[in-house]
Amino acid sequence: MRANDDLRGELLALVSALKSHVAAETDSCIPVSRLRLKGTGPSRQEGLTARDAAEAHPGTAAAGRRGASGLDGVRRELGDCARCPLHRSRKHLVFGEGSARARLVFVGEAPGEEEDRQGRPFVGRAGQLLTKIINAMGLEREEVYICNILKCRPPGNRNPQEDEIAACEPFLVKQIEAIDPEIICALGTFAAKTLLRTEAPISAIRGRFHDYHGRRLMPTYHPAYLLRNPDAKKLVWEDVQKIMKIL
Ligand code: SF4
Numbered sequence: 001m002r003a004n005d006d007l008r009g010e011l012l013a014l015v016s017a018l019k020s021h022v023a024a025e026t027d028s029c030i031p032v033s034r035l036r037l038k039g040t041g042p043s044r045q046e047g048l049t050a051r052d053a054a055e056a057h058p059g060t061a062a063a064g065r066r067g068a069s070g071l072d073g074v075r076r077e078l079g080d081c082a083r084c085p086l087h088r089s090r091k092h093l094v095f096g097e098g099s100a101r102a103r104l105v106f107v108g109e110a111p112g113e114e115e116d117r118q119g120r121p122f123v124g125r126a127g128q129l130l131t132k133i134i135n136a137m138g139l140e141r142e143e144v145y146i147c148n149i150l151k152c153r154p155p156g157n158r159n160p161q162e163d164e165i166a167a168c169e170p171f172l173v174k175q176i177e178a179i180d181p182e183i184i185c186a187l188g189t190f191a192a193k194t195l196l197r198t199e200a201p202i203s204a205i206r207g208r209f210h211d212y213h214g215r216r217l218m219p220t221y222h223p224a225y226l227l228r229n230p231d232a233k234k235l236v237w238e239d240v241q242k243i244m245k246i247l
Contacts (some may be wrong), residue, residue, distance in 0.1 A: 068100035070178030074171060078151070084167040090222035092119030096147030096175060103247060104139070105181040106130065107172065108222065109190040110150035110160055121146045126224035130187070133223070137240055145179050147172065149194050165194060176215075183243050184212055188222025207239050218243055 036153050065073070075095055081087060094111040096119055106122075114124035122130045131141055150160050150168045178185065186192040189202040195211055196218060202219055207217040220239040 019144065026032060028125075029057060031161055039098050054082070066101075066178055066180055071100045071175060074174045074178055075172075081151070084152075084164045086154060088163055089155050090152040091116045092199065093151050094119055094121050094148065094153075095151055096121055096144035096145060098141060099143055100145070100179060102143065102145040103142075103182045104185065104243065105145045105147070105176060105183070106177055106185045106187055107190050107191050107195065108146075108148045108187040110157075110201065111153040112157055113153070113174055115152035121148055122223070125227060126222065129223040129226060133236065136237075137244055145175075145181065147175060159190065160194075173213075176213075182216065183209075183246060184215055184217045185219055186219045188225060191222075192219035207242070209242070217234065 049224050094115050112124050115121055134141055134144060149172060150164055156161055192202055192205055197213055206219045209218055218239055220236050226233050
């Protein structure tokens with residue numbers, strides 16, 4: 001009788017431990033190894049996306065506007081842009097880089113000095129931190145797409161002005177349409193406020209998904225802010241874990 005009671009106690013303890021383990025797995029982020037690879041299943045639960053349609057019907061209008069060819073078209077349309085005064089002081093126009101079929105797009109504010117010099121987004125100290133964040137998500141820079149609201153550096157890294165945003169943002173919208181990502185991550189106050197048309201501070205809107213033309217948008221702190229405020233890294237990690245859960 002005593003042996004039966006001991007066995008029953010052990011079984012109850014085992015079941016309890018198993019339940020805790022399952023609950024922890026459910027609450028935690030999805031391991032990177034379980035991230036769905038592109039092309040191995042539907043990219044959205046709602047059904048066929050424009051991307052799926054383009055894949056299913058190559059050569060159609062849907063296909064022509066998406067992916068690398070769509071992105072190339074946006075770049076050609078932008079050309080040697082002089083639509084706002086920033087063209088006068090730039091060394092390079094920083095269009096953006098990464099996968100033309102990325103499921104995740106990072107959008108920052110504008111190129112800084114190093115980005116202007118190299119013609120590539122997020123390559124300075126803040127960019128190196130962004131690369132670490134991407135790697136910590138189990139991804140490579142080449143698997144996501146990285147760009148900014150403005151494609152030319154404001155002199156002295158001053159804040160972008162309204163006329164500059166008005167001239168440049170339509171090309172960002174076209175880039176996003178061409179890439180057709182599932183999630184956009186807005187980096188910093190300026191990008192989040194501009195994309196979401198809000199005056200709310202980043203501290204009030206970060207950490208939850210917002211709607212951006214039918215796509216999920218996660219605002220979080222800019223890597224440059226993290227360089228000045230390392231304590232905020234844990235908040236950014238919380239935010240990107242929510243992105244990883246969706247991906
Ligand atoms: S910031 Fe944008 S709109 Fe202004 S010149 Fe550069 S590419 Fe053109």
